[in-house]
Amino acid sequence: MSRMLDEVREQPEALARTLAAELRHIEKFRAFIGRRKPRLVVLVARGTSDNAAQFGRYLIEIATGIPVSLAAPSVHTIYGTRMNLKDALVVGLSQSGESTDTNEVLEQARKAGAVAVGITNQARSALTRIAEHVFLVRAGREKSVAATKTYTGQLMILYLLAYALGAKIRIADLEAIADFTAEALTLETEVSAMAERYRFMHHAIVAGRGLNYANAFEFALKLMETCYIVAERFSSADFLHGPIAMVEPNFPIFLFTPSGPTWPSMQEMLMRSQEMKAETVVITDRRNLAAANLASRVISIPARIPEMYSPIPYIIPAQLFAAALALEKNLNPDRPRALSKITRTM
């Protein structure tokens, strides 16, 4: 099989371990930051970590009301701008802790007076030396170039960060995420069997909304990296503002459709896609019968998951699908062409 698939399976344990180990640490940070609430949170990252940051952008705004910005690294690294980041919390995310531009932005932000936080899977890295506050993803070494367990680990840390910033998040609800993730992993046989149908898929659209928008980016990136598929990612709203025009009959569209507040918007996209005779695949839950009835193919997670805690378990079938499809296409997801585990850009 692949290291990627092994690492996908390790996630329930990795998530439980990360939560247990970082909880005391986050309580200390909560006490520290409670006295100096940031006026702005800036998240900076690249690749899969940037997709995790995209999740953090929605979660922190929704759960705390503090405005969040995804940093544009070039503003700092190429244009050399000195930003006004007083009273800002700047958070760098990197699996390896060695992402050159992420580290550069964090270092400049710290000099500009921001509180600098690092989230990484590597306790000893450039990132942990630059950040004042470090939270560690305890995923164990990630050997596959295609990141999986570090993505969900970063999402878990971002829930903790939102909690530290005042979000009404119960730690017991975070503990349940590892169980939801284990339930999602029971779909492995079903999802693997589906892969054959998509053997000759050359392009695709992946869509999500709100808290699952980041998953659309991450699923698309996995399809690009491990299956060499030209995979576009949109929110259900952005899709209707132009990209829908390119949908031909049988165009494959993957949609994250949890029950809850984002469903009406995703439903509109699903119905419009069906009108265009697209091939639609929904990742959903057993309660969402409407999604199952509308779509061409359904991947249905057994657990009853509140939308707030859906992103981690919902990415699992997507990771399983990408790993299985890579195998189906005789590609090695652990070593995509032209990529290495650490990418340095400025």
Add this chain to the structure above:
Amino acid sequence: MSRMLDEVREQPEALARTLAAELRHIEKFRAFIGRRKPRLVVLVARGTSDNAAQFGRYLIEIATGIPVSLAAPSVHTIYGTRMNLKDALVVGLSQSGESTDTNEVLEQARKAGAVAVGITNQARSALTRIAEHVFLVRAGREKSVAATKTYTGQLMILYLLAYALGAKIRIADLEAIADFTAEALTLETEVSAMAERYRFMHHAIVAGRGLNYANAFEFALKLMETCYIVAERFSSADFLHGPIAMVEPNFPIFLFTPSGPTWPSMQEMLMRSQEMKAETVVITDRRNLAAANLASRVISIPARIPEMYSPIPYIIPAQLFAAALALEKNLNPDRPRALSKITRTM
């Protein structure tokens, strides 16, 4: 031909008219905002206007050092979050002024204490009623569904907005943009002749960096809407963090490569793409001989344009290319399937 092409050609006059008409207005706003400098700028938009907002995000940060965030409308419209937007400047951009989610976010922001600005091509619209300060794109009615002259008009207003926020921008430099745009339009015959080569192109990558990153989004959107091409958009840095793996020999990659600070990063992407035997097309200027030497095909703008003022003239050949390729494919760019001029989403 097409209304789209007519409207592409109208841009030098539309830009000059917009600048002349809004200048006095922006000076008043400059005096107003100078006494209450925002701690944060939030830009909210959809579709092509969102691509203009992406430009504004870079320009305002680079030229003023004020942090900028692109709003995630669902945080407001779907999750009903009350954001802390005190001392923020919130800017809604919409060609029609009737974008439901953009207007909803702006209205909520105003209630939350933000200064609310509207940028639109429609003097009488829901947006102009909601915004406290309105800046009008004077492009004349845009009849093609594919937006062109309203995009560059929004970019012009964003330069003026950055100026009002304290950027060192000379109005004389903004006046020169209309001339650069006219020079870019002289490429029409050359670009149209190129289109045949791409008649059977089904997917593509468009890349830019920094101030031209937004143009990568806009060119990709035009290819999706008017030519039904699955067009992905990346920064040159993000491309190296995963998507490069999907590049097969002859994969078409379009790159915005102005001379100046973003060139080293774009050059790295161009060289890596050539290694993968991709088909590379650069939109560049006569000074950038290195880009011309590396690429498979070159579109070279005659004028000597400072990188700071390159985005408006640089999108012109991209618009010309999309309009010509649509014609080549027997598609009508003015009426893409499944789209109408005003899209309402929440």
